[in-house]
Amino acid sequence: MGTVYLNGDFVDADQARISPMDRGFLLGDGVYEVIPVFNGVPFRLDEHLQRLARSLREVRLNDPHDGAGWRRLCQELVARNGGGHLSLYLQITRGVGATRDHGFPEPPVAPTVFMTTSPLPVPVPAADQPARTAGVAAITLDDIRWGRCDIKSVSLLANLLLRQQALDAGAAEAILIRQGQVTEGAASNVFLVRDGAIHTPPLSHHLLGGITRDLVIELCQEHGLPVRERPLQAAELADADEIWLSSSTRDVLPVTRLDGQPVGDGSPGDTWKTLANHYIGFKRHLCGLN
Structure with a gap:
């Protein structure tokens, strides 16, 4: 053990x-x-x-x-x-x-x-192998959690219930909606791509400041990928060309189906593939991965 x-x-x-x-x-x-x-x-x-x-x-x-x-x-x-x-x-x-x-x-x-x-399985079946990643399904759910999600508290019952509801629906994650706005996933941060521009909700008490989230923003800025932190309306998810999830143990994962409908053309998008290659390059350099 x-x-x-x-x-x-x-x-x-x-x-x-x-x-x-x-x-x-x-x-x-x-x-x-x-x-x-x-x-x-x-x-x-x-x-x-x-x-x-x-x-x-x-x-x-x-x-x-x-x-x-x-x-x-x-x-x-x-x-x-x-x-x-x-x-x-x-x-x-x-x-x-x-x-x-x-x-x-x-x-x-x-x-x-x-x-x-x-x-921890490596390579993680996402950013480490962009060409072989099929993406995952997600569902949207009401954000029923408390008002200080920026604190990484061990009190995770609401997150567990939301994630299990996603798993019961055959999805990998629940994307959470609070008062009509996207906050984050049950255990991840959320990015949306529209017309080549990358968007993610700004930091607030309603979401955790993800370490991988911050790295994604840094890599986008370093490599000239347009990225913006702004409030995201729930309705924007249905029109997104790409949706990503980020977390420390799953890197940056493309969502290819949301609430049973394809995201974009239903496959990982070109913007995600570009970011994923930058991400794995950074990780390999820092940690000596082959």
Whole structure:
């Protein structure tokens, strides 16, 4: 089962234990990060750690480590699990309270820090193989989540219900609509292409600032692909030439069917293929992939 990190110790996964009074278990009171690792190299690690620090600030949790400390822990856990291609998970909760109480423990208790890894298939069947990617189906659903989706909280029940509804419908993802506007996917960010221009919703409390989302924008700007952050009306999805999903563990994935209808001509579009080639070039350079 591999090695995990828990509150200062590296232990076998089947030996790791937390208290049932931990607020993450009882109340979902914590935050997390998921970092892809390629060839033993955590991808965009600094950006992920910056987002983790922001989430901790927003929920009023002291960061248990500085950036250098987190980097050392990440690198050691990756090494202890053999390097290679992994998904690296970090979770920090408010710790173990004396009682189950909605108020924060007073005085504060030590946070619970947990880190684990799992295998990550590479190449990811999307941006790594543009010529062989068929794309995925998605459905649109009402965004029923809370009002602070910019915090990467462990409280994910609404996301789970939305993703499962998509899976039950034979789709890979749910694209979420709030008051007539596109926010994001249940576990991804959303891009729309129309007449060669790329659009994505602007950052707000209603969506997570995705690390892959930011990289896609950077690559578009670097390579002269017109990209714009602006509110997207739900009705624009039906007229899109292309729709993409981005996430740390699935790269940039083309949506070729939405709500049972083809997107564009029903195959991955040329703009996505161009971006995907830039994306895999960046990843190969950074992580030494062949």
